[in-house]
Amino acid sequence: MRLEDPMRRKSKLITVAIGVVAITGGGLLVASEGGAVLRVATGSVSRSLCSAAFVSNVDPGRVFREEQVPEGGMSYVAWALRYDINRTKREVRATIAGAFASRAAYRNGLGCLLVADSSAIPEARGLAETSSRPTTETLPVAYSHDARIARAIERAFEDPAPNKQRNTKAVVAFHDGRLIAEKYAPGYGPDTPIWGHSLSKSLTSALVGVLVREGRLSVGQPAPIAAWQQPGDLRAAITPDQLLRMTSGLPFDERGGPVNHMTRMFFLEPDTAAYSESVPLDATPGTAWGYSNLGYQLLSRMVRDAAGGSGVEAEAYIREQLFAPLKMHTAVIETDVAGTPIGASHVYASARDWAKLGQLYLDDGVANGHRILPDGWVEYTTKQSLDTGYGAGFWLNVKNDGVVPYWDAPWGMPQLPKDMFYARGYLGQFIVIVPSRRLVVVRMGMTHLGVGTGVGDLVAEILRSLPPTVPDQPASNQS
Template sequence: MRFLKISLLALLVLVIATAAWIGLVGNDLIRTATNSASHSLCASAFLARIDPDRTFGEEQLPLMGAVGRAIHYDVDRRRREVRTTFLGGFAARAVFRDGLGCLLAHGDGPVPEAAGFQPDVIAGGFAQTQVVEATDRAIRKALDQAFAEPDPAHPRLTKAVVVLHDGKLIAERYAPGYGPDTPIYAHSLTKSVVNALIGILVRQGKLQLDQPAPIAAWRSPSDPHHAVTLDQLLRMDSGLPFDETAGALSPMAHMLFLESDMAGYAAAMPLAHPPGTVWGYSNFSYLLLGRVVRDAAGGNAVDAERFARRELFGPLGMRDTVIETDATGTPVGASNVYASARDFARFGQLYLDDGVVDGRRILPEGWVAYSHSQTLKTGYGAGFWTNLVSEGSVPVWDAPWGMPRLPKDMYYARGAFGQYVVIVPSEHLVVVRMGISLDYGTGTEDMIVAIIDALHHQPRDRPAVAAATR
């Protein structure tokens, strides 16, 4: 009986402490956690076809810490949705929609465009369907290191590496359960995809870089936002605040996990600086660019997805790519592309080939050079990071701008937790690395240095070892 009283007392203390903690940090942190888990596990189960328990253990639980241990989730394969709760409350729900990926459904109401659509099958892509093993011993060793776990306390969890040289697939490797057709959460690689979609609209004459951004909420000339241009949104010097600050309750996290109209939330954010004067990492900017794409494509989620498939994914043979939307049908241009590593290799090759594929111009002339030209005095371009700054670091993050051991002409797409599409024009090289490196220790620069060194030491008359990209 005395033990029972002690146990009940301990339980009461735990309940009181938990309630006090929730009251202290506010509901938003818990809602962010449950919404994040619902979306991640929905995409894992129904889009990437990866065991959601594995995803929760590798990605969500380490990020959430103590909160994660109180998370319960249910994967409903019949309804194709995931429901998540925290201690029985703070319910979250994500629903899979054909052709559109997963949508955070805030509440139990109707899901916009719930039926999704059946997209046309994308042809083309790599001629080789089997995994291409490197024939060069040094390149195989470089990939060995990319998948190694030198520090078990800080796992890299590399999921995929793909290497293109001279437009040919010369090496690739995947973690167990992943393969050439596995869509992987791309995080901010999405911003570079949005760069391409905006470029296509510029080529079609529907947009101009120096025009005020066509955002309905900014239409009034008296609004300080009215002067913000598409160029400034792409370059992240629009004056919108640096939104990816430390902690789970950053403005970026609020937008992605707590708002149904993400671009509407971004549009209402006050300017922190006059446009064109200060660089600040801006997920807000790329949600607004997603809204621009949606409006130009027809105004809803299916229109936006069809536009992306018809004008970009299809011509490149990106067969396993989806860009998800929010509840308003706006592509989540900051973060929500899922694509295979091979698809991202094809995407990188498009930029290496100056925006042309199979003789067809996809991006406007000069767009690639524009995309990796320097913004202010930073190491950022317009949707891509550059290797042009050798000193200093990214504000707030205190992270290096580039990869100093790689050639200066290198530029790259980068996403959270170690997503990279690295383009090295002087080496005719594209390298894709994807994974769940929560501590950012990916070894990607070391791997690419080793690959370049190996290529320099190969005999010039070596036989062709891999299939062309088309």
């Protein structure tokens, strides 16, 4: 099935989107916007390897080989790309043919920041080292002894063919709030923060829910974006609901060549939200669906502004309101130079911690006895947006026809129950939530186009191995 890497179009762009570069006779012949293309490439490498080295604490060389090189333009210029990891300064620099330099620097508590090569690094005073925070597992553990579950998880780590590597890094399964199974690749473990890519959008949706619960934001009112409030600007009517549902009219931002709205925003712009608010609409708000990293960066700035306006204040707010109540002790959300959390893409957390986010939604927004999300938020989140398989920050399993525009991939997983909904991210990151069976499954990896993660079959096999669900009994009418 083509479902297994629904973001295959992104694979050709972010990995790293330099197919317009041709190699000739010992030099680089660069097409239009070639300099920007190559800065996207070095920006992607420096940031990714910085986070690998100093957030995840995994082998950055292996991450480079598995994440950056396998496909797209990078494989053609890898011979000219150099990166330097400075563990004393905790930063990574990358160049192509000695030029187009990018630098990413680690900051305590805020992960890695992509900056211009000679720019000063904004301080992150007031944040403790992420690695010093407690990581003791607090959820109940009830490991399953079912051999079928064990075998299903083993298969998730197997490669379909010698030349098709899944690079699965972690699988975690919760049933009824209990950890029933888990497995990790060498170098990864229960406390390894793993890049969630667009799982981050689902977490950002939860943060918007927190603002709604506090009465600080209404999803149905026009979004608080000053730049859109000019007379006659159609964007003035865009709501946070439309941004969450990707129906704002902003363009499908992962199309348009190697330097598109997504890659420009992430790798070339110091203020991601300012860039996002400058992008013209492709459609009248509320009439069309388009995958939107831009919209989620605008939502992320709303979180930052509600927290006080700085990256440090935003991190403290996110930790207090979400990470701490969920006991997501490994979680890190990176920012741009303007201090806006990169809630569209750059959250790192262990597979167990990602599963805790899924458990929050399985438990209707309540964690450890405390309401985190407003009453009814999960139902709101899983309401279908237009004629799509998308809700408000999560993918749904309600649409059997058609494909995701531009990706040519199915909307859902037909082998799983209709009430299933899920978060998914580039290179095969998944949080699969099955309310009717009280199951959450997380799969993390670095799986490229044409390989397939097998996540739908993995979850289906786990479901077949669980005891049948007992239907709720009607309340007694006895006096």
